[in-house]
Amino acid sequence: MAATPFIVFQxxxxxxxxxxxxxxxEQPASIPKTFLDAMEVREQVFVLEQGVPLENEYDSDDARACHWVIYASVNTIIEPEETDAAGNIVKQQQSATKSQPIGTIRLVPFPHTPHPEPGASYTLDPLESTSSEPPPYIVDRATTYHDxxxxxxxxxxxAILKEFRGSGIAKILVNxxxxxxxxNPxxxxxSVEIMGMNNLGTSSTDEIPVWQGLMCVHAQEQVAKAWERWGFHLDEGMGTWVEEGIDHVGMFQRLNIGNQGILP
Ligand SMILES: CC(C)(COP(=O)(O)OP(=O)(O)OC[C@H]1O[C@@H](n2cnc3c(N)ncnc32)[C@H](O)[C@@H]1OP(=O)(O)O)[C@@H](O)C(=O)NCCC(=O)NCCS
Incomplete structure (x- = not known):
């Protein structure tokens, strides 16, 4: 019997x-359990099901990202019921409830590497370095929804484990x-105090980067319809490219964050 799924934030x-x-x-004990659970799901779905090489699944954005993992409580029998020759129960069945990670999603903050080039083919992460430093602030090429x-x-x-798809789990995670x-806009x-103006790619205070509600996805083309249902619009200007052998498109959505995203 499955209980209501619950979500954990990392x-x-x-x-x-x-x-x-x-x-x-097989990771060291120092790695947080919630992140390992996210990677378990990603291994099942992207590595084993979609054929992405294991070493390309983890990337330098994972440490600076926020992750959500959704769990299902699964009841499993650990010792079966025992009966005597007459059919009387001599020992009750023993069961245990275990939480199983069944889905995950992540949110990567800005700044980002440049938008992928239309028609290009990438392996590992596009233009990614293996450094744990975030990419520098840059002026990217303008696309339909991004200046x-x-x-x-x-x-x-x-990613949602195959046997749990089609019942709205992905939608719960996106929400x-x-x-x-x-x-938390x-x-x-x-922080200008910590980063310094130079590293923010600006010399004037009105150009300090402030998030104003813009969200992007690099969507697998076959999942673009689902992202549309979740409020994203296809960015024609971003074009189509290939990541790990899979066709991708860019999509954007602007979330309403009230006046908190207003530039100072
Ligand atoms: C894509 C994925 C996360 C969807 O998970 P899910 O839990 O089955 O999705 P949901 O049940 O919440 O479906 C949400 C909506 O999207 C639609 N949808 C889901 N997968 C879809 C697909 N592959 N193509 C078109 N529509 C899809 C559903 O019909 C549903 O619409 P509705 O709300 O109007 O009924 C899951 O199929 C998956 O893990 N796929 C493999 C990994 C992957 O491709 N990730 C995407 C990377 S961009």
């Missing part, structure tokens, strides 16, 4: 020591991530 965390060539179950400058956050790596960011805004 904020940005130190993942030093994570070995991308090893499976989630190349506005900070945007990126939803991605959504959880979007509700969280609407409630300033969470990713950089």
């Amino acid at each position: 904020g940005p965390t130190n993942l030093e020591g994570y070995n991308r060539k090893r499976r989630p179950s 190349g400058k506005e900070p945007y956050i990126k939803l991605g790596r959504i 959880a991530a979007m509700t969280w960011v609407q409630q 300033t969470y990713f805004n950089p």
Whole structure:
């Protein structure tokens, strides 16, 4: 019997020591359990089902991202019922309830590497370095919904275990991530005191990057319809590219965050 699924949040965390060539179950004890659960789901779906190489699944955005993992409580029989020769129960069945990770999604803060080039083919993450430092602030090429400058956050790596698909689990995760960011719209805004103006790519205070509700996804083309249902619009200007052998498109959505995203 399955109980109501529950969601656990994992904020940005130190993942030093994570070995991308090893499976989630073989990682050091220092790696947070919620993140390992997210990687278990990603291994099942992206690596085993979709054929992405294991070492390409973990990337340098994982440490600075927020992750959500959804669990189902699964009741399993650990010792069966025992009966005597006359059929009388001599020992009751023993069962245990275990929480199983069944889905995950992540939210990557700005800044990002440049938008992928239309028609290009990428493996590992597009233009990604293996450094744990976030990419620098840049002026990107303008697309249909992005002027190349506005900070945007990126939803991605959504995955639901095959046997749990088709019953709205992905929608619950997308809603959880979007509700969280609407409630915490300033969470990713950089601190000028810590970063310094130069590293923010600006010399004037009115150009300090402030998140104004813009969200992006790099959607697998076959899932674009689902992202449309979740409020995203296809960005024609971003074109189509290939990541890990899978066709991708860019999509954007602007969340209403009231006056909290107004530039100072
Ligand atoms: C895509 C995925 C996360 C959807 O998970 P799910 O739990 O089955 O999705 P939901 O049940 O919440 O479906 C949400 C909506 O999208 C639609 N949908 C789901 N998958 C779809 C697909 N592949 N194509 C078109 N529509 C789809 C559903 O019909 C549903 O619409 P509704 O709300 O109007 O009924 C899941 O199929 C998956 O893990 N796929 C493999 C990994 C992957 O491709 N990730 C996407 C990377 S961009």
